[in-house]
Amino acid sequence: MSRPSVLIVGAGALGLVAAYTLQEYGKCDVCLVVKFGADLVRKDGYTFKSAQFGSFEHWKPKYILESVAETTHQYDYIIVSVKNLPDGPEPVNDIVRPVVKRCPQSALILFENGIDIEKPLIREFPGHAIFSGVSLINCTNIDRVVNQKNKDSIQLGIFENPTLKDNAVAQKQLAEFIKLYHIEGMNTVTLDENVRFSRWKKLVYNASINTTTALAQLDVTRATICGFKEGLCRPIIDEIYAIAKADGYIIPPEIEDHMLNLSNGLFYKPSMCVDAELGRMMEIETIVGNPLREAKKYGVPAPRLETVYHLLKMLQYRIMEKEGLITTDEENGVAHKKF
Structure with missing residues (x-):
């Protein structure tokens, strides 16, 4: 019986944890798309300092590509772990x-990350x-x-999709992937029966902690010392709760403290903070823009989230201008966009 084949598009942190999990434990043939530095990966691989897998050097996926266009293989699963940047030169659909x-x-x-990320894909690939x-x-x-810094805990489910041809086949594919991804005693993999609800709950973290640490370019522990949880995060979280409620989802009150304390003592820099520090585009639209569009649709005021959005947009402008993606007349x- 042939091994399951998996294409992973994006060599960020989540993509690499998935690649290692599926290749070393799921017994899959993994092909990783590495847009930048593929030659270095082929030569030296990756170093892991992992609470889940331990510390080691020179790990490589079985196959390494620089672009999706290079492959002619048929895959059982395609994992998309690139930054979702609809305001950038390469939206996910194009990639x-x-x-x-x-x-x-x-x-x-x-x-x-984010909410409503599936909709452009459903429209193009019904x-x-x-x-x-x-x-x-x-x-x-x-x-x-x-x-x-933590063991992987992931929820996997099927997006609501009115164009889906065969739900039974999709359910079987998902069940098989969960078996491949789960490592007994090492990670937590659960079937997600309500994908949109799960994404609203994760926005409690991403729309508050991820965004504000990016603006300050400060890790969570240092930001906590400065009082950002009470002064910034909780008011933003209140707005996320209100928008989610208008969308039909009641986020349990205990989720707030769980998310606020998730990175306690870790001196951890969330993804947007890392991107801001490295001068890379941030996932503003999927994490903040889309929730704000839902707020507008339902008539829910969200002034704090809107303030964060516009501050991030200004920071994004500076990054894009420096990278030559836009020029200012x-x-x-x-x-003027250059793409």
Whole structure:
């Protein structure tokens, strides 16, 4: 019997933990798409400093590509763990299109932050099985060093998709993937029966802690010393609760303290904070923009979240200008995209 084949698009922290899990424990043939530094990965691999797997050097996935367009293989699963940047030069649809069009039977699994991330994919690839992966892991990948401070805990489920052709087949694919991904005693993998609800709950963390640490470029513990949980995070979380309620989801009150205390004492920098420090685009639209659009749809006031959104947009502008993605016409006071 052939081994399951998995394409992982994106060599960030979540993608690398997934790659290691599936190759070393799930007995899968893993192909990792590494956009930058693929030659270095082929030569030296990755260093892991992991609460789950231990510490080791020079680990490599079986196959390494620089672009999705390079592969002609048929995959059982395609994991998307790239930054979801609809405001950037490469939206997710553009990145995965070559392989998704060619692999209609593959299940697409989104290991990405935010809400409503599945909708552009459903519109372009109707009938395709699209799964959600919501992970709480406290993990970073900087310069090919994976620092994982907690064991992986992930919820996997099927996005609501009116175009899905065969729900029974999708359910079977998901059940098989859960078996591949689960490592007894080492990670927690649960079937997510309500994907949208899970994503609202994770936004309690991402819309408050991820965003504000990015603006300050400060790790969670130092930000906590400065009082950001009470002064910034709780008021933002109140707005997330209100927007989710208007959308039909009552987030349990205990989730607030759970998320606020998730990174206690770890001196951990969330993904947006790392991106801001490294001058990389941040996932503003999926984490903050989409919840704000839901707030507007339901008439829910969210002034704090809107303030954070516009501050992040200004920071994003600076990053994009420095990277040459936009230019500023100073005479007319307008910006021009270069993509």
